[in-house]
Every structure is written in structure tokens, then in C-alpha cells.
Amino acid sequence: MIFLKLFIVFSKIGLFNFGGGYAMLSLIHNEVVEKNEWLTSSEFTDIVAISQSTPGPIGINCATYTGYTAVMNDGYPEWMGVIGAIVASLSVLWLPFLLMLTISKLLLKYSKTQAVTGIFSLLRPAIVGLIAAAAILLMSADNFGNPTDSPFQFIASLIIFIFAFLGTRLFRIHPIIMIILAGIAGLLIY
Numbered sequence: 001m002i003f004l005k006l007f008i009v010f011s012k013i014g015l016f017n018f019g020g021g022y023a024m025l026s027l028i029h030n031e032v033v034e035k036n037e038w039l040t041s042s043e044f045t046d047i048v049a050i051s052q053s054t055p056g057p058i059g060i061n062c063a064t065y066t067g068y069t070a071v072m073n074d075g076y077p078e079w080m081g082v083i084g085a086i087v088a089s090l091s092v093l094w095l096p097f098l099l100m101l102t103i104s105k106l107l108l109k110y111s112k113t114q115a116v117t118g119i120f121s122l123l124r125p126a127i128v129g130l131i132a133a134a135a136i137l138l139m140s141a142d143n144f145g146n147p148t149d150s151p152f153q154f155i156a157s158l159i160i161f162i163f164a165f166l167g168t169r170l171f172r173i174h175p176i177i178m179i180i181l182a183g184i185a186g187l188l189i190y
Contacts, residue, residue, distance in 0.1 A: 002074050003087050005036065006067050010091035013063075017096060021051075021059030023130035024092075026137050028062055038070035045142040053179055063092040156189045 009031045017024045025048060032038045039047070047069065051061035067088025068081040076084070110116050144161070145153030164182050167173040173181075 002038075002071055002076070003084065006070065006084055006087045007091045009036065010063050010067070010088045011095055014092040015095045015099075017059065017092070020127075021057050021062065022134050023127055024059040025062065025134035026130060028059075028066060029137055032066050032070065036070075038073060039066065041140065042142045043069060043073075045138065045140065048138060060089055060092060063088040153190075160185050160189075 013024060013027045013031060016027065029041075029044055033041055033044050044066075047062055047065040048058075050065055051058045054061055064085045068085035070088075071084030072078065072081045107116065141149075144157040145151075147154040160182050163185075164178050167178050167181070168175055
């Protein structure tokens with residue numbers, strides 16, 4: 001049954017999630033696109049875009065949309081898609097919540113010890129790697145087009161990406177304004 005699979009998969013993702021929602025994206029992609037084939041790569045890309053532009057943590061938003069879409073793609077009625085969204089959302093949260101409750105007192109008490117600081121210094125490169133994997137995952141033909149099959153789409157997407165990157169980093173334009181501008185550019189170009 002898909003609901004039990006959603007529970008197991010997103011509980012596992014929640015358990016191994018270090019570094020926030022962006023670090024979680026490559027784990028979600030691996031589980032829902034490659035292993036279980038609940039979504040296509042294109043659907044996952046759309047879900048990530050929606051998750052980034054809606055309020056709330058991207059990892060939970062992605063789990064919510066993935067749970068809903070996976071259930072709908074499996075042929076269930078729409079109301080069961082809502083149950084899939086709830087199952088995936090709660091599954092990604094419950095283990096980290098319990099772990100944080102359990103170890104929060106220990107972390108506060110022993111945060112300055114060499115063992116704890118050593119563990120956190122070892123986790124930093126892993127977190128950077130997970131976030132980099134998510135960035136590379138999103139730089140796919142689904143997002144940018146293929147330079148040989150659709151050179152116009154590839155070049156236009158690359159230009160929008162460069163302007164958005166420079167706008168937020170160099171000119172400090174608010175990300176919401178950049179999302180709106182990139183959306184308008186996409187509508188005008190495509």
C-alpha cells in the first residue's frame with residue numbers, strides 16, 4: 001500500500017536529514033523518482049519549484065506535494081491524495097522531532113565538549129555535499145533544456161538563471177521579486 005511506503009520512505013528521509021530542506025532534496029529525489037518511480041524527474045522539478053515559492057520549509061513542502069502527487073499518480077481519488085500529503089509531511093517530521101527532544105538537553109549540557117564540536121565539524125562537509133548534490137540535481141535538462149535538442153530553451157534558461165543569481169547576490173534584489181521577474185521572463189520567452 002502506497003501510504004505505508006510513503007510513511008517508511010519519508011521517515012527514513014527525516015531521520016537522515018542534516019542541513020535542512022535543500023540537503024533533503026537529493027534524498028527525496030533518489031527515493032521518489034529513482035527507487036520507487038512515484039514521480040517523473042519533470043514532476044519532481046515542478047514540485048521543488050512550487051515548494052520553494054510557497055511559505056514554509058522547503059523539505060516539508062516538498063514532502064507534502066510529493067505525497068499528494070504520488071498517491072494521485074497511483075490512481076487513487078483526490079481525497080486520498082490529501083491523506084498521502086499528510087502522511088508524507090508527518091513522516092518527515094516525527095523522527096527528527098523525537099530525536100531533538102531526546103538530545104536537546106544533552107546538547108545544551110555538553111555543547112562545548114571536544115566530542116560534540118568534533119561531530120559537528122564532521123557534519124559540515126556532509127551538509128555542504130548534500131546541498132551541492134541538490135543544486136546539481138536541479139541543473140538538469142528538465143530545468144534548463146538540452147543544448148542539442150532545444151538550444152533556445154537552454155540559452156534562455158541559462159540567461160534567466162544568470163540574471164537571477166546576479167540579481168540576488170550582486171544587486172541584493174529580494175528573492176521574491178526575482179521569482180516574479182523570472183516568472184515574467186519565462187512567460188514572455190515561452
